[in-house]
Amino acid sequence: MMSNLTGAERTTAMTIAGFGALIGLAMAAAGHGDPMGVHGWIVLAFFGVLFFIVASALYSPEPVEDRALSYYDDPTKVGIILALIWAVVGMFMGVWVASQLAWPDLRFEGAWSGFGRLRPVHTSGVIFGFGGNALIATSYHIMQRTSRARMPGQISPWFVLLGFNLFCILAASGYVMGVTQSKEYAEAEWYADIWLVVVWVVYFILYMRTLSRRNEPHIYVANWYYLSFILVVAILHIVNNLAVPASWTGAKSYSLFSGVQDAMTQWWYGHNAVAFFLTTGFLGMLYYFLPKRAGRPIYSYRLSILSFWGIVFFYIWVGSHHLHYTALPHWVQTLGMTFSVMLLVPSWASAGNALMTLNGAWGKVRDDATLRFMMMAAVFYGLSTFEGSFMAIRPVNGLSHYTDWTVGHVHAGAMGWVALITFGSIYALTPVLWRRETMYSWKAVEWHFWLALSGTVIYVFSMWNSGIIQGLMWRTYTETGTLKFSFVDSLVAMHPYYIARAFGGLLFLTGACICLWNVVMTILHVPQKAPELDYPTSSEAMEPALPAAE
Amino acid sequence: MSVKEHDPLTGHQTTGHEWNGITELNTRVPRAIWFFVIVTHLYALVTWILLPTWPLVTTYTKGILGIDQHEQVAKQVVAANVARADWADQIVTMPTDEILGDTVLMSRVNATAHQIFGDNCAACHGRDAAGGPGFPRLIDDAWLWGGDTDAIMETLRVGINSTHPDTRYSQMLAFGRDGMLGREDIRIVIDYVQSLSGIAPSDTPVSPERISAGEEIYLDNCAACHADDGTGDMEQGAPNLADQAWIYGGDKDALFETIWNGRQGWMPSWETRLSEVERKTLAVYLARLGQEATQ
Numbered sequence: 001m002m003s004n005l006t007g008a009e010r011t012t013a014m015t016i017a018g019f020g021a022l023i024g025l026a027m028a029a030a031g032h033g034d035p036m037g038v039h040g041w042i043v044l045a046f047f048g049v050l051f052f053i054v055a056s057a058l059y060s061p062e063p064v065e066d067r068a069l070s071y072y073d074d075p076t077k078v079g080i081i082l083a084l085i086w087a088v089v090g091m092f093m094g095v096w097v098a099s100q101l102a103w104p105d106l107r108f109e110g111a112w113s114g115f116g117r118l119r120p121v122h123t124s125g126v127i128f129g130f131g132g133n134a135l136i137a138t139s140y141h142i143m144q145r146t147s148r149a150r151m152p153g154q155i156s157p158w159f160v161l162l163g164f165n166l167f168c169i170l171a172a173s174g175y176v177m178g179v180t181q182s183k184e185y186a187e188a189e190w191y192a193d194i195w196l197v198v199v200w201v202v203y204f205i206l207y208m209r210t211l212s213r214r215n216e217p218h219i220y221v222a223n224w225y226y227l228s229f230i231l232v233v234a235i236l237h238i239v240n241n242l243a244v245p246a247s248w249t250g251a252k253s254y255s256l257f258s259g260v261q262d263a264m265t266q267w268w269y270g271h272n273a274v275a276f277f278l279t280t281g282f283l284g285m286l287y288y289f290l291p292k293r294a295g296r297p298i299y300s301y302r303l304s305i306l307s308f309w310g311i312v313f314f315y316i317w318v319g320s321h322h323l324h325y326t327a328l329p330h331w332v333q334t335l336g337m338t339f340s341v342m343l344l345v346p347s348w349a350s351a352g353n354a355l356m357t358l359n360g361a362w363g364k365v366r367d368d369a370t371l372r373f374m375m376m377a378a379v380f381y382g383l384s385t386f387e388g389s390f391m392a393i394r395p396v397n398g399l400s401h402y403t404d405w406t407v408g409h410v411h412a413g414a415m416g417w418v419a420l421i422t423f424g425s426i427y428a429l430t431p432v433l434w435r436r437e438t439m440y441s442w443k444a445v446e447w448h449f450w451l452a453l454s455g456t457v458i459y460v461f462s463m464w465n466s467g468i469i470q471g472l473m474w475r476t477y478t479e480t481g482t483l484k485f486s487f488v489d490s491l492v493a494m495h496p497y498y499i500a501r502a503f504g505g506l507l508f509l510t511g512a513c514i515c516l517w518n519v520v521m522t523i524l525h526v527p528q529k530a531p532e533l534d535y536p537t538s539s540e541a542m543e544p545a546l547p548a549a550e
Numbered sequence: 551m552s553v554k555e556h557d558p559l560t561g562h563q564t565t566g567h568e569w570n571g572i573t574e575l576n577t578r579v580p581r582a583i584w585f586f587v588i589v590t591h592l593y594a595l596v597t598w599i600l601l602p603t604w605p606l607v608t609t610y611t612k613g614i615l616g617i618d619q620h621e622q623v624a625k626q627v628v629a630a631n632v633a634r635a636d637w638a639d640q641i642v643t644m645p646t647d648e649i650l651g652d653t654v655l656m657s658r659v660n661a662t663a664h665q666i667f668g669d670n671c672a673a674c675h676g677r678d679a680a681g682g683p684g685f686p687r688l689i690d691d692a693w694l695w696g697g698d699t700d701a702i703m704e705t706l707r708v709g710i711n712s713t714h715p716d717t718r719y720s721q722m723l724a725f726g727r728d729g730m731l732g733r734e735d736i737r738i739v740i741d742y743v744q745s746l747s748g749i750a751p752s753d754t755p756v757s758p759e760r761i762s763a764g765e766e767i768y769l770d771n772c773a774a775c776h777a778d779d780g781t782g783d784m785e786q787g788a789p790n791l792a793d794q795a796w797i798y799g800g801d802k803d804a805l806f807e808t809i810w811n812g813r814q815g816w817m818p819s820w821e822t823r824l825s826e827v828e829r830k831t832l833a834v835y836l837a838r839l840g841q842e843a844t845q
Contacts, residue, residue: 146569329602486664486667488677
């Protein structure tokens, strides 16, 4: 890794790491006695380790090859491994909190092990740790390949990847210490949020600079999606996290918004985190790896345009459907509801575009579990976007809201769509990235596919059942005109479904562990084989262009 | 460069662009997509006309149906209250004995009280009202402040050691911690108290001298609240020590802890949280549960 950096770059990296370590030290000193102090030590340790890694190789020989002749894949490799480690950690937390719902005593004495603190570790661990790392890593890969250009610098890709992981570590470690803004999916406190802004701006600049260096006349669809992900997530993150720290030496802060404005801002953020983090970024992944693996042209460029602009335009309006029947004014709810319904068609157009692309390659879908991951992801994407638009309709939401149906819906998206496309992409990417002939074990990929699919199906079905039962129990009246069931009655009715859900999650976690093992074994034991034409060139030099359907 | 090729499978033309082997067809957007775009947009348009939707500067479009969610809720609450009025009024006005004897009214009470109890009381007193360590059992005839429906109603209204101005107030003093009784005296009085409720020590019988010494300590320190015969005093919420019901446990360790550190249980006031109908319904429900359990 270090051998691909020049001496000057190593010095820069060491300076940044040293500066970061100093900030950590300052945080540790200023925040003494507060969780911020603990975070200071974590920051110090993080940058300290980086500093020594770079320093130990400071005087190693300079890179000999002309780096412009190859893509820069080192950060992608590390990103993929980090994504899988976060997947295992985050999904383990998920199985743990799911089990706590079925068996509440499954915890330790300390407050850190309670459901309220572990649950955000699960959500942030899988969304940001697993999803975020996978998005950053695949975006590095895809933006270089579809631009036929190497990334402009060697330092900024590392800064983004590692800086993002530092954010994830600060977030997760904060939650178990009780540090939270109490905003769902935006729990991390002010200094972690500021750090993420810095990282994200560098990410945006890196992406734009790579695109501007491209040797292709046009920008491929996958890049539209990645760029929308980076740009909008920055806006969402900054606005929703506007807050005034209670002091500069502590973790606590107060949101700039209050009351219903706070709720609306939060769910504008919350739903668009689903849209621009968990949807558009992963659509970028889908748009690259699915046609690549299937060896088929994208079914329709025009459909891509329709769905891209439909998705980015409609999604930003729909957050208020999280606040039906609340203090939020009725008109805002109607707007959110109607835009959610209009959003369905562009979403289905994306899923349909992916599935129609597989026409002519269904034999491969049958034989190749990697492609099957991507196909199934598109199916779940279609399913959960339909379900989402349906649940956004006010009267339907009256039944589904606050129940496990919502949890099931989220997981149909997160497991069925986001995780399956990511695993499929990782299986497609790993041999290319490490220059290997194939994955270490295709049987393990098959096992993973069926574990992941059955885990998702068990999870989603049990939550559909429990959610609808919950919703109905809460609104069942006796002939006397009073409620029939107490809340505890509905909890008792949920118990079998909670056990089934934890089991489904366990299957999914097992699959993720197999994936990590398979990737590591591929790196260690599969013979080398360089992929063809995997280096930056001007597209004219490539004549004749690769035939489309070969 | 830009060579538009035909895809042999579909016959469609590509856009002529190529990215690392990926090409795109220029297929028309399927009619079904346009159809559903139109359908969903019409749905939205109709909804916008009917319901409050678009913000104007100081107001918003109200929609021709004139629906507002706050008004809807207010109407539904009124309607629900009207539907319940026939029996709800009876619950408030009728004496509890008559309610308990009225099978029609009792079916209302049973259907209603289960949920009220489950959502408000069960967290401490258990779903079956059987209590637990620290929380009284409600289905026996051992009561701190009285078990008739009027007394239960009052307890529900003001709570015990709560923030309500009329709260029932009671405290078991920390005799040991505050230096009023020594360890040995506490052990002696424990033996006496256990003898009151007939908890016979299993292996070593307590000598009559020790019992009478315990009685002396008891009369000096405990009888003011718990009464000379240990039957307690519902006027001040002092539990009966001569029965089998123990809130914090009747074994020696639990009693020692009680006498050493004192106790002060807490029950919230429900006056603002539950309506009078609901509180009376609960009181009648508990009276019935108590009757069934002690029969």
